Amino acid sequence: MSVSSTPFAVSFTEVATALAEAGFAASACLPPPTALDPSGFDRMLADGVGDLGWLEESRDKRLDPRFLLPTARAMIVAAIPHQHQARCGDLRRARYAAGKDYHHVARRALGRIAASLNARHATPWLHRACVDSAPINERTLARLAGLGWIGRNALLISPNLGSWLLLGVLLTEAPVVPQPGPHGADRCGRCTACESACPTRALMDRRCLTERCISYLTIEHDGVIPADLARLFQGWWFGCDRCQEVCPWNRKAPGPGDGRLAGDERDTDILAVRAADFDVHFAARAIRRLGYQRFRRNLVVACASLGRDLPPADDEGDVVRAQRVELRAGV
Numbered sequence: 668m669s670v671s672s673t674p675f676a677v678s679f680t681e682v683a684t685a686l687a688e689a690g691f692a693a694s695a696c697l698p699p700p701t702a703l704d705p706s707g708f709d710r711m712l713a714d715g716v717g718d719l720g721w722l723e724e725s726r727d728k729r730l731d732p733r734f735l736l737p738t739a740r741a742m743i744v745a746a747i748p749h750q751h752q753a754r755c756g757d758l759r760r761a762r763y764a765a766g767k768d769y770h771h772v773a774r775r776a777l778g779r780i781a782a783s784l785n786a787r788h789a790t791p792w793l794h795r796a797c798v799d800s801a802p803i804n805e806r807t808l809a810r811l812a813g814l815g816w817i818g819r820n821a822l823l824i825s826p827n828l829g830s831w832l833l834l835g836v837l838l839t840e841a842p843v844v845p846q847p848g849p850h851g852a853d854r855c856g857r858c859t860a861c862e863s864a865c866p867t868r869a870l871m872d873r874r875c876l877t878e879r880c881i882s883y884l885t886i887e888h889d890g891v892i893p894a895d896l897a898r899l900f901q902g903w904w905f906g907c908d909r910c911q912e913v914c915p916w917n918r919k920a921p922g923p924g925d926g927r928l929a930g931d932e933r934d935t936d937i938l939a940v941r942a943a944d945f946d947v948h949f950a951a952r953a954i955r956r957l958g959y960q961r962f963r964r965n966l967v968v969a970c971a972s973l974g975r976d977l978p979p980a981d982d983e984g985d986v987v988r989a990q991r992v993e994l995r996a997g998v
């Protein structure tokens with residue numbers, strides 16, 4: 668049977684049930700939009716994206732979700748809750764990093780669901796599972812699919828689930844019956860709590876200024892963190908959750924949808940981690956992607972932002988030494 672002549676549609680209920688069993692607390696299905704409104708993306712580029720030059724290079728692809736699978740008939744968007752408790756000391760890391768690397772957990776779950784669709788319907792449909800792993804804008808697509816709205820903190824917020832969510836998109840040739848979610852209307856109202864709480868004043872006019880955001884500076888930025896921002900970090904060394912901690916829609920957030928996203932590690936022993944054991948210490952976690960030198964740079968900054976000095980270690984590289992110089996110069 669050729670894919671183009673497939674005579675039946677797949678019920679979304681079938682897919683949604685499988686997603687729920689895998690821990691995805693919300694999902695919806697749409698035909699892949701041919702193009703997305705570029706204004707928000709272009710404004711972000713115009714504000715500056717620092718070391719994320721690949722965002723600009725992939726602009727056109729990101730604005731056409733079908734780029735990743737031109738024969739796609741359906742776009743399934745799903746959200747899986749991650750750990751929503753801090754579970755760390757005053758040296759803080761983003762909650763999503765408490766557990767196993769979500770890229771693997773969520774993407775593999777979507778891949779298994781795609782494979783089971785093919786098996787049940789005995790059809791070799793092609794699929795593409797994306798979890799922060801391809802040039803596609805999961806957040807915008809989740810809003811279009813009716814999973815929630817984009818808040819003033821520039822994150823997707825579900826009225827039922829809050830924003831402690833990881834988003835995934837499954838583009839598929841399977842002819843899944845469209846079923847949008849019920850949400851999408853902006854429900855921030857007059858609240859501006861996230862803007863006020865942001866340590867570096869990165870939020871303004873309903874957007875996040877990439878180059879001021881601690882998440883970008885600690886995870887994506889390669890070089891030295893400017894001292895004027897570094898001193899505002901409030902102890903964050905991997906990502907930042909401040910604009911979600913204060914969001915009233917997170918008061919009733921559910922627990923992790925998959926036990927592997929809960930995380931057993933409290934990350935209170937991180938100052939003792941050295942280059943030789945970094946990979947093992949953070950095995951299978953998103954933090955490992957940092958690499959030791961940026962990890963150490965971040966610790967130097969986080970400690971300094973709490974008024975503490977982190978004594979030098981003999982395995983520190985150029986970026987860490989340069990960060991120490993930057994902090995001393997910025998005092």
Ligand code: SF4
Nearest residue numbers: 865880881907909910
């Ligand atoms: S992640 Fe932190 S630094 Fe970035 S916008 Fe939110 S509160 Fe501000």
Ligand code: SF4
Nearest residue numbers: 818819855858861914
């Ligand atoms: S803190 Fe308030 S303004 Fe910010 S995203 Fe949440 S509801 Fe919206």
